[in-house]
Amino acid sequence: MKLFYNAQFHTIKEKNDTVSAVLVDDSGYIKETFIHTPQIENVEKIDLHNNFIYPGFIDTHTHSFEGGLYSLSANLENAENLDQVFEILAETKPVSGKIFAFHFDENNIKEKRFPTISELDKIFPEIPLILRRVDGHACVINSKAAKMIDWEKPLPSDFNGYLFKRANGKASNWFHKDLTDDAIIKAYQQAANIALQNGHTVVHTMIGDAYSDIKHYKLIKENSHLFPIEFIIYPQITNVDIALEIGSRRIxxxxxxxxxxxxxTAALLEPYSDKPETSGILYRSDDFWKNFIRKAHKNDLQVAVHCIGDAAISQILNCYETVQSEDPKDLKHIIIHNELTSDEMLDRMDRANVSAAMQPMFDRLWAGKNGLYEKRLGKDRTSRTNRLASIYNRNILLTGGSDWYITDLNALMGIDAATRIHNEKEQLTPYQAIEIYTKNAAILSGDEKRFGTIEKGKLANFVCLKDNILESRSIKDIPIHSVIV
Ligand SMILES: [Zn+2]
Ligand SMILES: [Zn+2]
Structure with missing residues (x-):
């Protein structure tokens, strides 16, 4: 057994609950917690040097495969013009015979545009290349890739490499498919290491997409001993039978x-402020979602769906309400992102036992004066984005995530952003912000008996920080002393 001592353990069981030592048994479970460090013989004593300990962070929304894979590839986050993009690409080594680039944002590039297919062909004439937009909802590919991908309908004769909607999904899916098992595991290992370095001990990860196979599910399960953290896996499919067949608890x-x-393309109830001729797109019909969600609910699967705009959130919320009223269950179906909501929608979420897996960093990136939200939605609707406090205060289960590779896999950044939402009314307190990355996150996956707080009987998953989150002026800059799994 091990006695961890000389630290301020914030248990997150309830506010202001701290202990100063924790005894852990040989299988990694907390045997006892102590307000005063006890004198115990025959245990290994581990001095935590006066640091501040929290339950290991849990990120409830990542695309860890892409994040891991891309962090082995070209990151275009800091490119200021297209020449810099081309320089970074030229130095990139292929993974499994393909070139991946991500974090491209045409708004941050001097030329304000994507590269063209011919510009990419000059650098990589023979190796397929994909360059993805920062939000993942558009990409550019080179000619080699265009030739190799098996398209549903032929590309236009003046194809310039740019893809969005279904074609974007098709292309990124092709790039992620047919990688060797080794390359796939390597990407998840890379992801797990990045997660651990940033204080996480559990990460929820989305795998594949609605068109792809579920090979990753099996690979992660079979190789879990290779990863220093635990992955909670979401098969991104809409085929309930397959999810049941592989033994998943969620879909x-x-x-x-x-x-x-x-x-x-986010679906809004009112038109875009800077493009009044459109209100975005609902990708699927009400019937499609109703049938899918009803079947999943009937089979006790937790459902998670990506919804950004208020029209999309309403569409999915309607389905959740229907199944929950027909057959009440505690499955905690999830709305992922949940960016634009009204009070009325939040009240309905609460009544239908729906949970919200949200990304505080989206506010940091896109809210604020002249930010993307204000351009697209106008001032009034911007005040209804990322409503963390309104959701938390309704007792809707709220959890934090990065949507990595969209933002960094870094819970301290998320906690920091949650306490400093642009709309002050929607800011969480530091304690609440920790909860959404620990205790609440464990509840979301039904693992509240195993982890999420520092309590007797739970896994000894700790992140050890050099400063107290509850009193820090810059949470995101707190150095991590160590992580204990
Ligand atoms: Zn999403
Ligand atoms: Zn996502």
Whole structure:
């Protein structure tokens, strides 16, 4: 047994609950917690040097495979012009015979546009390449890739490499498919290491997409001993039979009710402020969702769906309400992102026992004066984005996530952003922000008996910080001393 001592353990069981030592048994479970460090013989004593300990962070929404894979590839986050993009690409090594680039944002590029297919062909004439937009909802590919992908309908003769909607999904799916098992495991290992370095001990990850196979599910399960953290897996499919066959307890993820605000594909109840001729797109019919969600609910699967705009959230919420009133269950179906909501919608979420897996960093990136939200939605609707406090205060189960690779896999950044939402009324307190990355996240996956707080009988998953989150002026900059799993 091990005695961890000389630290301020924030249990997150309830507010202001701290202990100063924790005894852990040989299988990694907490045997006892102590207010005063006890004198115990015959245990290994581990001095935590006066640091601040919290339950290991849990990110409830990532695309860890893509994140891991892309972090082995080209990151275009800091490119300022297309020449820099081309330089970074030229130095990129293929993974499994393909070139991947991500985090491209044409708005941050001097030329304000995507590269063209011929520009990409000059650098990689013979190796297929995909360059994905920062939100994942659009991409550019080169000619080699265009030739190799098996399209549903032929590309236009003046194809310039740019793809969105279904064709974007088709292309990214082709790139992620047919990688060797080794490359896939390597990507998840890379993801697990990045997660651990940033204080996480559990990460929810979306796998595949609505068109792809569920090979990853099996690979992660079979190789879980290779990862230093635990993955909670979401098969991103809409075929309930397959989810049941592989033994999953949940289905969905970023299966799309709508697209993104950046590309005007998020579905809104009122038109876009800067493009009044459109209100975005509902990707699937009401009937499609109703049938899918009803079948999943009947079979006790937790459902998760990507919804950005208020029209998309209403569409999915309607289905959740229907199944919950027909057959009440505690499955905690999830609306992922849940960006634009009204009070009335939140009240309905509460009544229908729906949970919200949200990304506080989206506010940091897109809210604020002249930000993307204000452009697309106007001031009034912007005040109804990322309503963390309104959701938390209704007792809707709220959890935090990064949507990595969209934002960094970094819970301290998320906690920091949650406490500093642009609309002050929607800010969480630091304690509440910790809860959405620990205790609440464990409840979401039904693992509240195993982890999420520092309590007797739970796994000793700890993140050890050099400063106290509850008193820090810059949470995102707190150094991580160590992580204990
Ligand atoms: Zn999504
Ligand atoms: Zn996502």
């Amino acid at each position: 969905g993820g970023c299966i799309l009710a709508d697209g993104s605000l950046g590309s005007y």
